[in-house]
Amino acid sequence: xxxxxxxxxxxxxxxxxxxxxxxxxxxxxxxxxxxxxxxxxxxxxxxxxxxxxxxxxxxxxxxxxxxxxxxxxxxxxxxxxxxxxxxxxxxxxxxxxxxxxxxxxxxxxxxxxxxxxxxxxxxxxxxxxxxxxxxxxxxxxxxxxxxxxxxxxxxxxxxxxxxxxxxxxxxxxxxxxxxxxxxxxxxxxxxxxxxxxxxxxxxxxxxxxxxxxxxxxxxxxxxxxxxxxxxxxxxxxxxxxxxxxxxxxxxxxxxxxxxxxxxxxxxxxxxxxxxxxxxxxxxxxxxxxxxxxxxxxxxxxxxxxxxxxxxxxxxxxxxxxxx
Numbered sequence: 001x002x003x004x005x006x007x008x009x010x011x012x013x014x015x016x017x018x019x020x021x022x023x024x025x026x027x028x029x030x031x032x033x034x035x036x037x038x039x040x041x042x043x044x045x046x047x048x049x050x051x052x053x054x055x056x057x058x059x060x061x062x063x064x065x066x067x068x069x070x071x072x073x074x075x076x077x078x079x080x081x082x083x084x085x086x087x088x089x090x091x092x093x094x095x096x097x098x099x100x101x102x103x104x105x106x107x108x109x110x111x112x113x114x115x116x117x118x119x120x121x122x123x124x125x126x127x128x129x130x131x132x133x134x135x136x137x138x139x140x141x142x143x144x145x146x147x148x149x150x151x152x153x154x155x156x157x158x159x160x161x162x163x164x165x166x167x168x169x170x171x172x173x174x175x176x177x178x179x180x181x182x183x184x185x186x187x188x189x190x191x192x193x194x195x196x197x198x199x200x201x202x203x204x205x206x207x208x209x210x211x212x213x214x215x216x217x218x219x220x221x222x223x224x225x226x227x228x229x230x231x232x233x234x235x236x237x238x239x240x241x242x243x244x245x246x247x248x249x250x251x252x253x254x255x256x257x258x259x260x261x262x263x264x265x266x267x268x269x270x271x272x273x274x275x276x277x278x279x280x281x282x283x284x285x286x287x288x289x290x291x292x293x294x295x296x297x298x299x300x301x302x303x304x305x306x307x308x309x310x311x312x313x314x315x316x317x318x319x320x321x322x323x
Contacts, residue, residue, distance in 0.1 A: 002071060003026065003033070004035040005075075005078060006038070006079035007077075010038070010078060011176075011181060017044070020034060023227075024048075026227070029073075032049070032050065033052060034049060034051050034052070035052050035067060036051055037067060039056070058101070059103060061107075064104055064106075067104075077119045078120050079096065079100060080149075081146070082187075083122075083186050084189075086146035087144055088185075093149055097146065101156065105160050105165070113166070116166070116169070117157065117166045118170075119153060119154075119171070121151075121171060121173070123286065124147035126138055126139075127140075127141040136243075136293055136294045154170050157241060157242065158239070169241055171226070171295075172243065173225070174214075174217050175188045175216050175217075177217075178312075179219065180316075188283070188286075190204075190205065190207055191255065194252070194256065195255065198268065199313070201267075204271050205272055206271050207280065208276070208283055212251060213249060213288040217247040217248065217302040219312075219313075221312075228300055232298060243294055245302065246290070248304070255306055258307045258309075258310055261307060
């Protein structure tokens with residue numbers, strides 16, 4: 001079993017690699033090698049499974065050809081420019097999020113390998129106005145360039161799967177929270193910031209009103225989604241290959257209330273409200289809560305409440321301790 005991971009140096013990519021190394025197998029087969037792909041060089045651990053690092057741009061056909069030559073059995077396509085950066089840099093967003101994915105899919109088609117391809121899409125493929133709970137068959141009307149790019153890749157994945165070029169599963173991730181590390185350029189970053197920073201005694205900025213509603217899942221759940229998406233029987237999924245993942249739909253105030261229950265008033269006092277119109281406009285066009293019945297019926301699962309999401313962060317990233 002050979003696995004190819006694009007965007008391997010990112011937060012989700014690194015956690016996925018760690019999980020694969022720990023499990024040692026996927027789809028019932030022993031993993032023999034993992035191809036790690038990113039635009040930046042990264043340090044990787046010594047492991048019994050062979051790890052091969054590739055640094056390059058997926059929008060370059062020659063680079064993609066070298067990756068396909070490794071003959072992967074499973075491809076995880078995680079690489080992408082985050083939402084805020086894709087909106088601010090139109091050309092870069094389309095080059096990475098659209099062209100990179102298209103060239104990867106084309107390379108797999110031409111090689112006639114027919115691997116399982118797991119693509120991380122986003123709930124940004126949906127656009128307002130929304131019902132209170134968004135059903136699985138809600139139309140794709142993205143209101144950001146990022147959402148449009150993800151929707152285009154979803155359509156390509158479904159069509160390439162229909163033609164038998166590969167066996168694709170697209171998973172629409174909710175906002176992954178609480179993300180470890182430092183703030184990034186994602187418009188959704190504040191959802192993690194207002195929890196992560198106060199838990200270690202640092203100030204965090206809240207740029208949107210407290211009544212904003214959004215759906216979240218922990219990094220731990222995101223990795224479980226990816227593993228399950230690689231192993232699920234494609235026949236059970238049917239022709240609609242892109243699935244909205246389950247998550248916890250809460251208001252920002254609900255997040256803050258959960259933080260108070262876990263870490264107390266001193267932590268909550270570190271959240272400073274500084275409205276940001278740009279972020280507010282982007283977030284206002286995002287979906288809120290999801291039915292996610294198809295994915296749940298297919299065995300995908302997430303946390304039941306936001307307290308569990310915070311607990312997962314404390315256990316996985318903080319050694320079980322808070323400031």
